[in-house]
Amino acid sequence: MASESSMANVNGRESTSLDGEPVVKRPREGVPQEHPLRTPKEPQNKVTVVLGAQWGDEGKGKVVDLLAMDADIVCRCQGGNNAGHTVVVDSVEYDFHLLPSGVLNKKAISFIGNGVVIHLPGLFEEAEKNLRKGKGLQGWEERLKISDRAHIVFNFHQAVDGIQEQQRQQQEGKNLGTTKKGIGPAYSSKAARNGLRVCDLVSDFKVFEEKFRMLAEHFRTMYPNLNVDIDSELQQLKEYTERLRPLVTDGVYFMHRALTGPSKKILVEGANAALLDIDFGTYPFVTSSNCTVGGVCTGLGVPPSYVGRVYGVVKAYTTRVGVGAFPTEQDNETGNLLQSRGREFGVTTGRRRRCGWLDLILVRYAHMVNGFSAIALTKLDILDTLPEIKVAVAYKVNGQPLPSFPANMDVLTQVKVEYETLPGWCCSTETARSFEELPVQAQNYIRFIEDFLQVPVKWVGVGKSRESIIKLF
Numbered sequence: 001m002a003s004e005s006s007m008a009n010v011n012g013r014e015s016t017s018l019d020g021e022p023v024v025k026r027p028r029e030g031v032p033q034e035h036p037l038r039t040p041k042e043p044q045n046k047v048t049v050v051l052g053a054q055w056g057d058e059g060k061g062k063v064v065d066l067l068a069m070d071a072d073i074v075c076r077c078q079g080g081n082n083a084g085h086t087v088v089v090d091s092v093e094y095d096f097h098l099l100p101s102g103v104l105n106k107k108a109i110s111f112i113g114n115g116v117v118i119h120l121p122g123l124f125e126e127a128e129k130n131l132r133k134g135k136g137l138q139g140w141e142e143r144l145k146i147s148d149r150a151h152i153v154f155n156f157h158q159a160v161d162g163i164q165e166q167q168r169q170q171q172e173g174k175n176l177g178t179t180k181k182g183i184g185p186a187y188s189s190k191a192a193r194n195g196l197r198v199c200d201l202v203s204d205f206k207v208f209e210e211k212f213r214m215l216a217e218h219f220r221t222m223y224p225n226l227n228v229d230i231d232s233e234l235q236q237l238k239e240y241t242e243r244l245r246p247l248v249t250d251g252v253y254f255m256h257r258a259l260t261g262p263s264k265k266i267l268v269e270g271a272n273a274a275l276l277d278i279d280f281g282t283y284p285f286v287t288s289s290n291c292t293v294g295g296v297c298t299g300l301g302v303p304p305s306y307v308g309r310v311y312g313v314v315k316a317y318t319t320r321v322g323v324g325a326f327p328t329e330q331d332n333e334t335g336n337l338l339q340s341r342g343r344e345f346g347v348t349t350g351r352r353r354r355c356g357w358l359d360l361i362l363v364r365y366a367h368m369v370n371g372f373s374a375i376a377l378t379k380l381d382i383l384d385t386l387p388e389i390k391v392a393v394a395y396k397v398n399g400q401p402l403p404s405f406p407a408n409m410d411v412l413t414q415v416k417v418e419y420e421t422l423p424g425w426c427c428s429t430e431t432a433r434s435f436e437e438l439p440v441q442a443q444n445y446i447r448f449i450e451d452f453l454q455v456p457v458k459w460v461g462v463g464k465s466r467e468s469i470i471k472l473f
Contacts, residue, residue: 003201014308022142045259046308047075047266050376052273052311053366055282055320057346057353059378059461060313064101066459066469072264074102075255077299078115078289079185079271080153080382081122082179082365084347084367088464092134095347096122098270103144104136114149115289115299118198118239119158131310146244147251147300148199149242151190154212156228157182176285179349185219194218199337201237203243209234213362218249251409252301268296274312274366282409285324303411311458312372314363314449316380319353321346325408328356357419359392360452367453374458376448376469377446380438381462386424389445393452394418395412422448429462433471 050068052058060326066073081097088094089104096103098118103110110120130137162182169178176185185294189195194215200208216230258264272291275281280292289295293310296302317338321324329335335355338344342351366372383389395402395415406412432438435446438460446457460470 012206019273042216043259043306045261045264045266046306047259047268047296047300047302048308049268049270049293049310051270051293051310051312051370051372052232052276052291053096053314053370053375054273054318054359055275056273057084057319058273058313058315058342059103059376060270060273061087061096062378062461062466063311063313063376063459063463064267065089065104066466067267068100068102068105068108069466070265071102071108071267072107073109073111073266074100074105075111075113075266075268076100076116077113077268077272077298078291078295079287080117080183081119081126082181082183082287083271085269085271085348086110089136089466091132092136094130094133094136095126096130097126097347099130099140099144102267102269103140106139106143107145109142110144111251111254111300112144112150113147113255113300114147115295116147117151117153117183117190117289118146119153119182120237120244121155122153122181124240124243141243143251144247145251146198146247147252147254148197148202148248149251150198151186151195151200152188152198153182154196154215155182155233156216156226157185157189158465159181159226159228160185160223163226164294165241170379178322184288189215190275198244201241202248205241208237211239216283223311229346234460253411255301259302268300268302270295274369278371280369282324282412283451285322285406285409292366310330310370311374311376312363312366312370312455313376313378314358315378316358316383316445317342318356318359318362320356321349321351321353325409326354326356327362327395327412327417328359328390329354330356330367334386337385338382342379354461357390359417359451360449361395361405364453367402368456372453372455372458375453376450376459376461377457380442380460380463381429381468382443383424383445384430385430387426387427389422389424390419390420391416391422391448391452393420420448430468432462432470434470435460 050064052060085096085101087101100110102108127140161182216228220226270291272287274292276287277292279284297304300377318328370428397414425439450457462468
């Protein structure tokens, strides 16, 4: 009979053989062994996302510019040149529509993902226009990458956009208020599977030309009044091809290497905003892409597990461009004051923005969809002259409270808004550089927003420059 010392691991002691040597343990047959790949690993690099939480024009560009200063890669994942971001650097005001705002960081790579639709003349004209303003864009082509899977917006897409708006006006007496940049028709081509992508343009041009002519004829058939100069646009595209080719990359592989390689800070810049999302926005007065957090995954080829912090940008009041329901709109002196003090004109179209009180029902809904980690509250200084400030905290229809933000726009137009009235501060906040330097009433306004949404405010904007953004934590 074996001695006590030869018994296997008795009372926690190491097993030994009869001669005192340790026993080499061998796995028993049929017992599965743990494979190193089966041990869950946290992604090395996660993307940080900046998204609009209202109807756009919240000041995302300024927040992105701030975060992009130490980013390695800055990405656009959806939309087209219907977006408009203004960034002020060294007293120079840059306007971006297709280029990521982070292109001003000369140490970062800017990436336009597959979910973006690209109007090539618009892209190069935008770059040249900003180059004339200042030195910020020097060398932009050396630090820009474009996904080969991104779809192209053609001139006839833009013409069709205008025709469709005219038809809506004639048939229904109202239009959608699009930017007429061809975004909707281009996404329609993508969904109809007759669109053309960047990879088509930079490969065999003869094959591309055949497909282009077929697509143009398709739209001509649908819209007999469409005026298309096919040969002229093809010649223009051929000239752009040589400038475009060095910028084109396999977007999926590019993002995969960025996410799984050495440590990198990757920033995603959302265009448009939550309430303009094709699925979750105030349909049909929306854009044609997913501008909520899901668009990051589909528009860049990023797995959901690689999405890190999601920051929602919220203007201290509410604005909207074009038509559509707007519960807190102030078509009065207050609205005019917000519009004039906030210089509320669209970057892309120059249209006057409609203005109203901050709507926390709307922002809470955006948080439900996006799961904001924190909020950037912008343009607080525009409220500086108001003796009292109202904030929407509930909706009612026919005297009954609505539990959530309604999908039906007919319902949204009928809501009665319940407001909380807060005291204003009636002094300038523009020189404040910390939370403590803000007036007590402004501090309370910020805390009220945090308490209602149960989301912390991380940044507060009190001016146009980078320096005017106060970091709270």
